[in-house]
Amino acid sequence: MKTKNKRIRAEEGSGNVFADLGLPHADQEVLKARLTLQIYKLIKARALTQAEAGEILGIKQPHVSALMRNRSGMFSVERLMEFLTDLGQDVEITVRPTRKQHGKMSVVVAS
Numbered sequence: 282m283k284t285k286n287k288r289i290r291a292e293e294g295s296g297n298v299f300a301d302l303g304l305p306h307a308d309q310e311v312l313k314a315r316l317t318l319q320i321y322k323l324i325k326a327r328a329l330t331q332a333e334a335g336e337i338l339g340i341k342q343p344h345v346s347a348l349m350r351n352r353s354g355m356f357s358v359e360r361l362m363e364f365l366t367d368l369g370q371d372v373e374i375t376v377r378p379t380r381k382q383h384g385k386m387s388v389v390v391a392s
Contacts, residue, residue: 308386309358315388316361317353323368324349338364 299314300307324334324345331345338345344355353361362372379385 312358312386312388313353313356313361314351316358316365317348317351319370319388319390320361320364320368321349321351323365323370327368338367 294301297307297311299310304310324331329337331342331349335342335345347353347355348364356364365372
């Protein structure tokens with residue numbers, strides 16, 4: 282059986298998969314994904330059930346389930362930050378000048 286070497290075309294990504302896919306509001310979507318990841322990590326680290334997490338966050342268990350599967354679409358960035366504070370985290374927003382024409386949003390997790 283012969284196999285042919287096929288070339289696979291690849292491009293270097295921008296670092297934002299949402300932008301690479303041409304989706305609208307890509308910066309906001311990656312920000313939401315990173316906030317959701319932190320919420321996920323906190324819930325897992327505390328070994329909370331989804332029902333327990335829902336009690337803490339003030340949402341129903343199915344919404345916690347969606348968060349745990351990185352389906353944050355129904356929540357705003359502000360609401361995700363509130364979830365982090367509900368889980369005992371401080372959330373700090375820093376605004377500073379950029380050298381580029383357009384600034385960026387990011388999540389920095391303190392250790």
